[in-house]
Amino acid sequence: MKSKPFIPGIIVSLFLIFAIYACSKSGSTTPPPPGGGNVIAVSIHGMAFPSTTTLTKGASVKWTNNDGFAHTVTSDDGTSFNANVAAGASFTYVANTAGSFPYHCNIHSNMHGTLVVNP
Numbered sequence: 001m002k003s004k005p006f007i008p009g010i011i012v013s014l015f016l017i018f019a020i021y022a023c024s025k026s027g028s029t030t031p032p033p034p035g036g037g038n039v040i041a042v043s044i045h046g047m048a049f050p051s052t053t054t055l056t057k058g059a060s061v062k063w064t065n066n067d068g069f070a071h072t073v074t075s076d077d078g079t080s081f082n083a084n085v086a087a088g089a090s091f092t093y094v095a096n097t098a099g100s101f102p103y104h105c106n107i108h109s110n111m112h113g114t115l116v117v118n119p
Contacts, residue, residue: 049113064090072106
C-alpha cells in the first residue's frame with residue numbers, strides 16, 4: 001500500500017508555521033507603566049549611566065542598553081531595583097518612593113548613576 005505524502009506534508013507545514021510564530025513572539029518586552037504615567041528614558045551607552053536622572057514620584061524610568069553587551073541596573077541599597085539588561089533590551093522601574101537612589105552595574109564596577117525621585 002502506498003503512503004500518501006499529502007498528510008505528512010501538512011503536518012510538517014503546520015509545525016513550521018507554529019515554530020516561526022513561536023519564535024516571533026519570543027524576546028523581552030517591558031510592559032507600560034501602570035496608570036499610563038510619565039516615562040523618563042535613560043540610555044546606557046559607552047559603558048556609562050547618566051550621572052543623575054530626576055523624575056517625580058509615580059513616574060517611571062526606562063533604562064535602555066545601547067551597548068553591545070549586558071549590564072545590570074542595581075540600586076546601591078540592593079533592595080529598590082535590580083535588573084539584568086541584555087544588549088538592546090530595557091528595564092522599567094516605577095518610582096513609588098521619593099528619595100535619592102544611587103545605583104551601579106554589578107558587571108562593570110566603573111558604572112554609577114543616581115536616580116532622584118521628587119515628591
